[in-house]
Amino acid sequence: MAASEGFMPESERVTRLLRDEIVDGVRRPGSRLVERELAEALGVSRLPVREALRILVSEGLVTPRPRSWAVVREFTTSDIADLDEVRSGLETLAFRLAAGRHTRDGLERLRATVDAELDAARADDAVGARRAAADFHQTVISLAANELLNELERVLRSRLRWLMGQHDDLMAVALEHEALYQAIAERDVERVQELVLHHLSTSRSAALGHHAREQARREERQQT
Helix, strand or coil, X not given: CCCCCCCCCHHHHHHHHHHHHHHCCCCCCCCEEEHHHHHHHHCCCHHHHHHHHHHHHHCCCEEECCCCEEEECCCCHHHHHHHHHHHXXXXXXXXXXHHXXXXXXXXXXXXXXXXXXXXXXXXXXXXXHHHHHHHHHHHHHHHCCCHHHHHHXXXXXXXXXXXXXXXXXXXXXXXXXXHXXXXXXXXXXXXXXXXXXXXXXXXXHHHHHHHHHHHHHHHHHHHC
């Protein structure tokens, strides 16, 4: 019998839910992920939870522990630096290619992500703005029309989306994306190169600053 339209296996549903909660900051770094507790909370058996944790470990968002639990990964400053270096190489190429290769349909999709991000930033919807910001970058990768580049992005996607969520100035990021969109739409490769280097620099500073503030909060909670 064919699967009904829209059917999603339990393991995939649990994986998506936990991934979103980690990337959105609902589940904080170091938080315990216990199979039994998650299964009870989500109303599923332990098997899909176990599979979800296995996938999230492979994606670099979760650190396994002995037996049947894990923790949300605590990214170090070194982890962020390594990820930023890879992101910089990947996206500098992707933005340049997207400027020269985008289609009308692709440009419309990119415009939609910018509009969604701007709307969320104006509403001070941090989760919505950060998700839209990550969608913007993911859409640019698709506009580059390079399958190998898309494959590399898929391997790193969860960690990249986490990294892109490490900023506090929602509107500043949205406006940088607006400027990048305009340069891509005009096929101005040199302008795109200039803007993306600036964007990567400000994103790097924002991620390190956000990480330092979060680390200070965790240390303060541990002391109280």
